[in-house]
Amino acid sequence: MQKILNPLSIRLSDSEFQKLGHFIQSYNGIKMPLSKKTMLEVRLQKRLRELNISSFHEYSKLVFSAESSRTEVIKLMDCVSTNKTSFFREIIHFNYLQQHILPDFIRSNNNTLKVWSAGCSSGEEPYSIAIAINEFIRNNGILNYQILGTDISTKILQEAKDAVYTESEISNLSFEVKKRYFLKGKGDYQDLIMVKPAICNKILFQRFNLMDREYSVQGPFDLIFCRNVLIYFDRDVQENVIKKLCQKLKVGGYFFMGHSETIMGMKVPLKQMSPTIYKRI
Structure with a gap:
């Protein structure tokens, strides 16, 4: 036995x-x-x-x-892996995206907006980005976009792909946003909600290690979100990762960090536009 x-x-x-x-x-x-x-x-x-x-x-x-x-x-x-996240965490980033970045992009660019959520955890960040873009599109016209969500944890990536959350996890969202972008479960699943396929289809999830010597993801990107990930790394590792991320970011593209993170003292090709929001130079 x-x-x-x-x-x-x-x-x-x-x-x-x-x-x-x-x-x-x-x-x-x-x-x-x-x-x-x-x-x-x-x-x-x-x-x-x-x-x-x-x-x-x-x-x-x-x-x-x-x-x-x-x-x-x-x-x-x-x-x-630590997987603390939420929908529209650090809302100032999404406000800046809608008020400054997207209007400039739609005026001067006919290409597809490419976004990378590096360290996407269980998916709340890339889905929030997609919802923010779609809310902008509702009032400002057509904008094509693609989002890549990556994380080192295969387990948490599967949760992101499943796109299923509890009611409490979207409690901070307005009724209108919930209605437009989520489906409510029925019967035994009535306390669960799912992101609508139209949003899910805009996002590709894949496993990726930020410690890789070279980044094989398909760039360059217009926006890179790498928020509340670098805080777990040593300072030298942080700088090295940011440099490699910048190699995948277009000149003039935007880089978002968490509010407890900083590039101060680092030799990286970024110019601060707003607290924890940077432009590639």
């Missing part, structure tokens, strides 16, 4: 934490100081139980083994 493990009895030693933490930081850029040991231990205990593994030492061997490392590394990144 197979032994059933109690995941809470499996403890992560300092040495195993340092080994896994160093790998995680080198792979996805997330800082892993010793203060995150308990967090990592708790998040991985469930995974160890799924694998019927009795120690973090055994789990480390699995992660670093040639035959199963790629699959397990993806699972490991799913466990350590």
Whole structure:
């Protein structure tokens, strides 16, 4: 009979934490100081139980083994990724988009507006961008656009693709916006809502690691949102990531960061237009 493990009895030693933490930081850029040991231990205990593994030492061997490392590394990144987000988070960015960027674009450009949501989590950000663009289109005429949403977590990307949320997650949206862009569930799913296909069809989701040496995404983009992602990286890593993102951003394109993030002191080709909003130069 197979032994059933109690995941809470499996403890992560300092040495195993340092080994896994160093790998995680080198792979996805997330800082892993010793203060995150308990967090990592708790998040991985469930995974160890799924694998019927009795120690973090055994789990480390699995992660670093040639035959199963790629699959397990993806699972490991799913466990350590932080996915705090919401619809229209930091609303000032969407106001600036509608009041300044989109009017200029529609006056001077007949091309498709290309947007990259880098670190899109469960999809609220790219769907908010799409809704903001569609609200602008309702009053200002036709504008073609495409949005790319990327994240390192395959688990959270599937949630983004599913486009299903709870009523509470869209409680900050107006009745009119809810009616125009969401479908309400019925029966057992009456507390759930789904983004309408017309919006979903404008967004492509794919797995992507900001720590990759070269960025293979199809650019260049007119807008890049990379908000509340860089705060988890060391300063040098932040600057390196921003430089690579800028290589995929058109000259004159816009770069959005989270309000707790800054480029101050960095040698990057960006000019500040408004707090946490920059233009590529």
